Amino acid sequence: MEWNKIEALLERYFEGLTTLEEEQTLKTFFQGTNVPPHLESYRSLFGYFAQAKQERMTPPIQLKSRRNVFIGWLVAASVVVMLGIGFMTWNSPSDAPQALAQTELGTYDTPEEAYAATQEALAMVSGHLNTGIESMGYLKEYENSKNQIFKQ
Incomplete structure (x- = not known):
């Protein structure tokens, strides 16, 4: 050619x-x-x-999926939780329902007793509320000092 x-x-x-x-x-x-x-x-x-x-290509390398590992961890965690629940149930006292029935559920026989218990509870709440209000007084004083320093 x-x-x-x-x-x-x-x-x-x-x-x-x-x-x-x-x-x-x-x-x-x-x-x-x-x-x-x-x-x-x-x-x-x-x-x-x-x-x-x-030239011919070799088959691709098969990599281990992370999903299989994740599922394995989920199964192991669920087994541990189930064993924990079983252990707690096995070691709980068998007379628990009777003990619950014998505890006082806050019922009173007379209205006077209920009124006195309510007054005690409200006095306790009021005391805690007053303690919180006193703490707010310190915050008000801090706010005044800050305003004087920064002249707002």
Whole structure:
């Protein structure tokens, strides 16, 4: 084959204008032994295509999923919780319902007793509320001092 025809095909190849038959002609020419020295640099290009065509990919490596590990931890945690509940149930006193029935539930026999208990509870709440209000007095004093310093 004439070298100028190969050079013309190379020009068309690099411009993207060649047909499949013309590309096959170039591949077979550069795989042969009769390649001129000034076109020798293109031999490796077309030789690469032949070599790459025969390469095969290995199957991908299967990685262990993190989801399986997460599910394992969930199962282990649920087993620990169930064992804890079972242990607490096993060691609880068997007379717990009777003890609950015997405790005082806040019922009074006479209205006077209920009134006295209510007064005691309200006095306790009032005492705690007054303690909180006294603490607010300190905050008011702090606010006044801050306003004097920053002149607002």
